[in-house]
Amino acid sequence: MEDKEKKTILVIDDDDDVLFLIGYALKHLGIETECTTTGTEGLERYRQKIEERRPFAAVIADLSLPGNLGARELIVPLLSLNPSAKVFVTSGYSDDPALTNFKALGFTGALPKPITVEMLREMVLPLLEDPAGLP
Template identity: 35%
Template sequence: MEELGEFLEAELLSNEKRKKILVMDDEDMVGEIACQMLDFLGFDAVHVFDGQAAVETFQVHKNNGEPFNAVIMDLTIPGGMGGKEAVTEILAVDATAKVFVSSGYSTDPAMVNYREFGFTGVIVKPFDLAAIQEILDKLV
């Protein structure tokens, strides 16, 4: 009987609600690696490929009472809505949203002056596990 109690306690702990992060990146491999890193850090992550999908996914989860704790957005999406455009729409849905811009172009004005564009912070590519953890620990 004691084992059953220990098992149930462990199950309750493992079923604690994990914080959710929305990852927007047009490259499948980059998005999947980011999601795996976030899972390793104890977050649930959802990957979408462009800004329009990010805005729609963000809205649906918010409406369903399962909002994202943060969003990581690629700065530019060839042929689609990138982070510069999508952050404005996400903040229109939730003005308190924590949205991070992500790019390998560290000199882009949106990376340097991220707050002016509505972003909470910057995550430079390639993703660094320790850097992501540090940023998200401060946030959520």
């Protein structure tokens, strides 16, 4: 894959260690990341990339973020900007219904923490091969 075609995933999590680990794992898989710690900033970055016609290939968002704009609250505005958006919910609360009923809530997939390189390889990479999610 050439650099100009390199896909970028937006990662939204308020834990810097999680941002680092997901970024490192995705880089190992040949995917760039942009990271932010708030849902508000994440939504603004997503909107900006859509306007620039350089959309993110996917979004990984934590269920609980500061400011009451976590993954559950972000899914509707993200899908309104791009109905084909690939949005993954993540949480350390493995018993949260959002992780087990992710499709009913509009998410593409669920990644329980701790997230591993293998989880990303199995769940995220195959979906990025399908360009249908890119406007």
